[in-house]
Amino acid sequence: MNPVETTKLAKNFGDTKAVKNVSLTVRPGEVYGFLGPNGAGKTTTLRMLLGLIRPTSGSVRLLGKPPGPGYLDKVGALIEGPAFYPYLSGRKNLVVLSDHAGVARSRVDEVLDVVGLSGRSGDRYSTYSLGMKQRLGLAAALLKKPELLILDEPTNGLDPAGMADMRVTIRELAASGCTVLLSSHLLAEVEQICDRVGVITQGELVAETTVAELRAGGTLRVVAHPHDRAQTVLSALLGDERVLGDSTAFDLEIEADQAAKINAELVGAGIAVSELRWREPDLEQAFLELTGGAHDVD
Numbered sequence: 029m030n031p032v033e034t035t036k037l038a039k040n041f042g043d044t045k046a047v048k049n050v051s052l053t054v055r056p057g058e059v060y061g062f063l064g065p066n067g068a069g070k071t072t073t074l075r076m077l078l079g080l081i082r083p084t085s086g087s088v089r090l091l092g093k094p095p096g097p098g099y100l101d102k103v104g105a106l107i108e109g110p111a112f113y114p115y116l117s118g119r120k121n122l123v124v125l126s127d128h129a130g131v132a133r134s135r136v137d138e139v140l141d142v143v144g145l146s147g148r149s150g151d152r153y154s155t156y157s158l159g160m161k162q163r164l165g166l167a168a169a170l171l172k173k174p175e176l177l178i179l180d181e182p183t184n185g186l187d188p189a190g191m192a193d194m195r196v197t198i199r200e201l202a203a204s205g206c207t208v209l210l211s212s213h214l215l216a217e218v219e220q221i222c223d224r225v226g227v228i229t230q231g232e233l234v235a236e237t238t239v240a241e242l243r244a245g246g247t248l249r250v251v252a253h254p255h256d257r258a259q260t261v262l263s264a265l266l267g268d269e270r271v272l273g274d275s276t277a278f279d280l281e282i283e284a285d286q287a288a289k290i291n292a293e294l295v296g297a298g299i300a301v302s303e304l305r306w307r308e309p310d311l312e313q314a315f316l317e318l319t320g321g322a323h324d325v326d
């Protein structure tokens with residue numbers, strides 16, 4: 029059973045097709061990044077998953093269940109800034125929520141600890157920094173020991189240290205067995221914390237892949253003399269289509285571990301190799317191509 033499964037999920041707001049036939053799958057125990065530029069349809073999709081808005085068409089299952097009684101029993105969510113009482117402490121806010129949800133009060137201290145807020149839990153919510161507010165929101169989402177966490181842009185608005193803390197916390201939650209679906213418009217962030225990624229643009233899921241696959245496809249840069257003879261050797265070895273570059277350097281579309289063999293072949297043919305360097309794939313470029321060059325992605 030996959031924790032999240034949507035089938036041709038769609039949402040129209042009047043003439044705006046905010047989400048178009050999105051079929052995505054989040055697998056057990058993974059951190060799944062729902063990545064897309066602003067306005068791509070991420071929040072709308074997450075709101076449909078959580079039953080906050082009704083899909084125009086298509087269906088959703090969370091932890092194997094369709095929307096209905098008990099649908100969100102094992103699901104925690106952090107979406108659209110949770111409401112807390114500003115004059116109560118963070119701890120007291122959680123106590124109110126735990127009472128309301130029928131969760132044992134002892135759980136409050138556990139979740140404060142998980143999000144690293146124990147030290148300041150007695151302070152009024154109104155004195156909290158944005159990062160602390162976000163952590164308290166996550167703590168609230170954890171109260172009922174969810175098996176699935178759905179987080180909308182969990183690091184949005186945080187400073188770099190706050191972002192890093194939040195990433196660590198999310199990875200720790202995943203390590204403890206919780207499946208996480210988070211949305212983000214930051215490629216670097218998704219790359220750092222997610223196992224798999226679904227890329228959405230203009231309401232459509234244009235790719236669903238592992239972060240490892242996104243990272244695959246680097247090239248080996250080779251500078252060799254004489255260039256034309258090197259070209260002949262490399263083409264014979266790899267085929268023309270994998271030998272790219274210009275008149276000064278080659279960019280070979282090969283696996284990184286083939287570098288030594290390429291070097292040996294060239295040197296063996298009496299060619300001087302002056303540069304041999306592995307170049308990581310340009311993830312930003314790949315992402316821009318997938319999203320049709322949307323330019324408001326950091």
Ligand SMILES: Nc1ncnc2c1ncn2[C@@H]1O[C@H](COP(=O)(O)OP(=O)(O)OP(=O)(O)O)[C@@H](O)[C@H]1O
Pocket residue numbers: 041044045046064065066067068069070071072073213
């Ligand atoms: N309640 C609504 N009424 C009308 N249009 C809406 C509504 N909610 C979202 N939209 C539109 O749907 C599209 C997708 O918005 P959505 O908020 O889902 O995108 P997003 O990917 O979450 O972007 P962001 O990162 O900016 O939050 C946008 O064009 C938005 O203007």
